[in-house]
Amino acid sequence: MDHISTELNKLRIDQSKRGDMKPQNRSKARWLAAALVAVVAGVLGGFALWSGSKPIVVQTVRPRLESAANEGAVLVATGYVVAHHKIQVGSKIMGRVAWIGVEKGDLVRKDQVVVRLEDREYRAQYEQAAAAYESAQARLTELERGSRPEEIERARAEVQRAEAQVRTDEANLKRIENLVKEGVSPAQALDDARGRHDASRAALQSALKTYELIRQGARSEQIDAARSEATRAKAAADYAKTILDSVEIRAPISGTILERNVEQGEMVTTSFVGDRGAKSFVVTLADLKDIQVELDINQNDFNRIHPNQPCSVVTDAYPDRPYKCQVYEIAPEANRQKATVQVKVKILEPDQYVKPEMNARVTFLSVESKETESKTSEKLFLLPRNAMVDRDGGKAVYVVVDGVVQIKPVTVAREMGSDAAVSAGLSGGESVIIGDIRSQLKAGDRVEAQRP
Known part of the structure; x- marks a missing residue:
């Protein structure tokens, strides 16, 4: 303790020596102190000015625009904009992509070609089936038209030749019979003459039947069989043509391309095979003029909603653009785990500012508010x-x-x-x-x- 007191005494200023300082030295000290204070004040003022210039x-x-007609609002809920029908356009056949005609966001018309597959194999199959049909049709036409006049004339000539031969052999047989009776010719000659006569008569009967068949034409059973074969060949050709036409994948509706799923050279199949390898669909398409807002309504609030109920909707992206809508679909069952009921409202007059998957806020209105909507502009x-x-x-x-x-x-x-x-x-x-x-x-x- 005494040591500390001794040290403090050493630091004490000797007042007796203070008066020995000259007047000019005291004045110089005051100016130095004033300058030091000015410098410190300038630094502090500059720092304050710099910190004050930086915005917070x-x-x-x-604000989101809301009509005064919504005074009858009974419930406000949030959800997501969804397309009423989102279509994954697939292929009816398997093949390699040869050409793609659309990009994401493109507008397409119904039946517009969006993707084309390679068609060499399918074109060859169609040409083969078409040739088989032409052959079957030609055979049917031949049977239906019957024999040509030239064929009938030739068959008649064969009959006439056979008749002449019969007459000749018959006359020769009579002459041989007389010679045998007179003993001039041997019995063997008579047997030969009779054989030739019988053969010529059989040839005549065959020529007559052939002539009759040629004159009458094909039987009805043959024509029916040929007609059936032609029908089968035509069906095969039509099927091959359908497969060939399927290499051009067309848009089933008019709408907007939401997703392009394939690239040139990739394989497309008719079944799902996973994220890698062949693709089961080529593009995703939706009509953005037919869109809805999907909401999960708490079961405690569900009694405030009914079918065709009027409502209004705004998106988070454009809160100053309200749209009229109405309740379009109420799920037939609730979600027990979330204690909600899914409700979909249809936007009546959507425009290009409303896009699928946007956040949206729906205000459900009472029936009375719909009746007074046209009476206020506030x-x-x-x-x-x-x-x-x-x-x-x-x-x-x-x-x-x-x-x-x-x-x-x-x-x-x-x-x-x-x-x-x-x-x-x-x-x-x-x-x-x-x-x-x-x-x-x-x-x-x-x-x-x-x-x-």
Whole structure:
């Protein structure tokens, strides 16, 4: 303890020597102290000016336009925009892609060719089947038309020749019989004459039957068999032509290409084989004029919804573009695990700003609100309730205008769940500040708006 006191005494200033300092030295010390204070003040002031010039980053939201006719809103729910019918266009045959005529986002017409496969094998099969059909048809035509006149004349000539031969052999047989009776010719000569006569008569009968067959033409059974063969050959040719036409894969409806699934040179098959290897479909197509919003409605709120109920929808991407819609489909069963019922609403007049898989907010209306919709033109803007602050006995919002904070008083018409409908004080294009940062802001502060 005594040691510490000794050291402190060494640091004590001797007041008796203070008066020995000359006046000019004291003046010089004052100027040095003043200069040091000025430098420190300048540094602190510059730092304050630099830190004050840097804007504060804040999160903002934009008001969503809502019609005043939605005063009859009974429920607000969020969901996703989906195409009513999403079609995966496949192939009826297996083959290699030779040409692709579309890209993602392209508009196509019904029956427009989108993909073409290689066709050499299928074209050869069709030509073979077509030749077989022509052959069968020619055979049928031949049988139906019967024998040609030249063939009939030739058969008649054969009959006449056989008759002449019979007459000759008959006369010769009579002459030999007389000679044998007279003993001039041997009995053997008579046997030979009789044999020739019998043979010529048999040849005559054969020629007569042949002539009759040629004159009458083919039998009905032969014609029927040939007709059946021609029909079978035609069916085979038609099938081969259908397979050949299938190398051109066409759009089944008019719509928009959502996905292109193949590239030139890849294989396409008629069955699913996985992500690698041959593909089971070539493009995904949908009619974006027929789109819906798919929602999962809590079972406790399900009693507020009924078929064909009017509603309005806005997307998160374009909150200032509302669309009319109505309840189109209610699932026949609930989801027990999520305690929800799936509901789909149809957007009545969609445009190019509504795209599948967008987030959307649907406001379900009462029937009375639909009847009064045409009687009002007042606009309401929806904001999150936590975007409002209490100020001077009312509500106000912090907005960003040209990078500067402004405080605007607003009039709240009603509250719907986590949202509030503002009827006055907003024009719809403001960037409204949200979050706890507002407690640190005042009008005139420089800020940098950032959408959440």
